[in-house]
Amino acid sequence: MNSEFDNALAKVTEDTFASMAFVLPLGEQDGGEDDAPPQTSASIRFSGPFGGSLTLSVSSRMVAILADNILGRAERGSASPEEQQDALKEILNVICGNLLPRIATPSDMFHVSQPRFLSSGDAAESFVDGTLAAAIAVRFDCGRANLSLYLDRPATVSAA
Amino acid sequence: MVTHALGSCLGIAVYDPVTGLGGLLHAMLPTAAINPSQAKINPCMFVDTGVPALLHKMLAAGATRNRLSIRAAGGAATQTERIDHFAIGKRNYIMFRKILWQFGLLLDAEDIGGELPRTMYLEIGTGKVWLNSMGLDKPL
Amino acid sequence: MSLNILIADDSIITRAVIVKILGLIGIELGEIHQATDGRQALEVLDRHCVDLAFVDINMPAMNGEEVVEAIRSNPLWADLPVAVVSTEGNEERIARLLSMGVKFVHKPFTPEAIRKAVSELIGTTHELRV
Numbered sequence: 001m002n003s004e005f006d007n008a009l010a011k012v013t014e015d016t017f018a019s020m021a022f023v024l025p026l027g028e029q030d031g032g033e034d035d036a037p038p039q040t041s042a043s044i045r046f047s048g049p050f051g052g053s054l055t056l057s058v059s060s061r062m063v064a065i066l067a068d069n070i071l072g073r074a075e076r077g078s079a080s081p082e083e084q085q086d087a088l089k090e091i092l093n094v095i096c097g098n099l100l101p102r103i104a105t106p107s108d109m110f111h112v113s114q115p116r117f118l119s120s121g122d123a124a125e126s127f128v129d130g131t132l133a134a135a136i137a138v139r140f141d142c143g144r145a146n147l148s149l150y151l152d153r154p155a156t157v158s159a160a
Numbered sequence: 161m162v163t164h165a166l167g168s169c170l171g172i173a174v175y176d177p178v179t180g181l182g183g184l185l186h187a188m189l190p191t192a193a194i195n196p197s198q199a200k201i202n203p204c205m206f207v208d209t210g211v212p213a214l215l216h217k218m219l220a221a222g223a224t225r226n227r228l229s230i231r232a233a234g235g236a237a238t239q240t241e242r243i244d245h246f247a248i249g250k251r252n253y254i255m256f257r258k259i260l261w262q263f264g265l266l267l268d269a270e271d272i273g274g275e276l277p278r279t280m281y282l283e284i285g286t287g288k289v290w291l292n293s294m295g296l297d298k299p300l
Numbered sequence: 301m302s303l304n305i306l307i308a309d310d311s312i313i314t315r316a317v318i319v320k321i322l323g324l325i326g327i328e329l330g331e332i333h334q335a336t337d338g339r340q341a342l343e344v345l346d347r348h349c350v351d352l353a354f355v356d357i358n359m360p361a362m363n364g365e366e367v368v369e370a371i372r373s374n375p376l377w378a379d380l381p382v383a384v385v386s387t388e389g390n391e392e393r394i395a396r397l398l399s400m401g402v403k404f405v406h407k408p409f410t411p412e413a414i415r416k417a418v419s420e421l422i423g424t425t426h427e428l429r430v
Contacts, residue, residue: 018250019254022258023254024190
């Protein structure tokens with residue numbers, strides 16, 4: 001694994017969660033994290049100068065909060081299961097779209113597939129392409145987001 | 161009205177040009193969950209209790225929601241704060257965006273982030289908002 | 301005059317967010333049509349009178365760039381104000397879209413970015429609080 005990829009993925013994840021769903025990132029010294037295991041996942045594939053996939057997992061409690069926040073609803077649990085699944089997929093789509101120019105060059109063209117929600121019966125491995133290039137956990141005030149990036153060939157982090 | 165020395169703190173100016181009602185908030189921390197007892201005494205210390213308190217007060221005093229002009233400044237990572245891991249300025253701003261979105265309000269201008277402290281002015285007679293940072297005035 | 305709007309994005313939640321923003325920016329809204337893919341977006345344009353369109357790029361059936369090309373090559377729609385709302389980072393692709401006269405809004409977007417795009421696209425004929 002490549003720590004530059006980890007850093008790029010962590011930065012894009014933190015920025016995306018903050019600007020779309022208004023969740024506060026936690027520092028190393030912060031406590032108070034919801035430690036529920038991330039059991040809700042979505043995956044997205046991409047192809048271009050290099051191909052691969054990105055998987056995002058959060059707890060079911062966190063996905064409900066993310067959807068409520070994106071929709072601007074103060075009342076907890078108001079987002080439907082469909083909205084919650086879509087929120088996770090769209091966050092992943094935005095992370096992936098913003099990550100690729102950082103690990104490629106801005107002139108590289110990628111095709112990004114539609115994100116897929118992985119139901120509990122789905123084996124995450126079946127949506128994975130390539131070898132693990134980055135795996136991170138980002139802590140927020142409402143829970144933890146786990147991300148895994150798989151690439152089908154080596155790539156380098158651009159200066160951006 | 162003036163609020164001084166906004167470092168990581170957030171200054172929020174709200175103004176209704178028709179009624180001439182205005183308010184200025186200086187919020188220090190993102191969420192009252194950090195210190196609920198303090199939030200009861202002074203809700204304006206926290207973004208998630210201070211912004212609703214200011215908006216509710218403005219509306220109760222006769223301001224109209226769709227006329228409100230909202231401007232924000234601050235949220236800096238000042239020299240001393242850069243060495244801590246709490247990123248208070250950033251968190252204040254994220255919480256502010258959340259509350260605005262829940263209220264269905266958009267921001268008319270902002271000057272957020274960076275490393276320098278700011279002083280924020282709201283002229284009630286005109287609704288004009290400006291900042292002063294390191295001796296320099298600039299309109300917001 | 302009220303504006304009929306098309307929002308083409310496969311994400312329900314993104315469409316809901318754009319609808320909410322449109323309700324907040326002081327324009328008079330007519331019909332809001334939603335499409336989940338590019339082909340549906342063109343079907344909406346075929347059947348309804350639309351004044352402003354929001355188009356995502358990464359959509360099933362037909363991507364947003366193809367939708368914009370179809371819009372610009374049809375004399376009935378050629379002048380339709382279009383905002384492309386996407387995570388796209390490829391400079392060439394963005395330049396190509398801009399050359400077709402669209403406004404580009406990068407995801408993740410703020411409500412203010414959508415308001416600015418609307419203002420730039422239709423602001424000359426509609427009063428917006430900007």
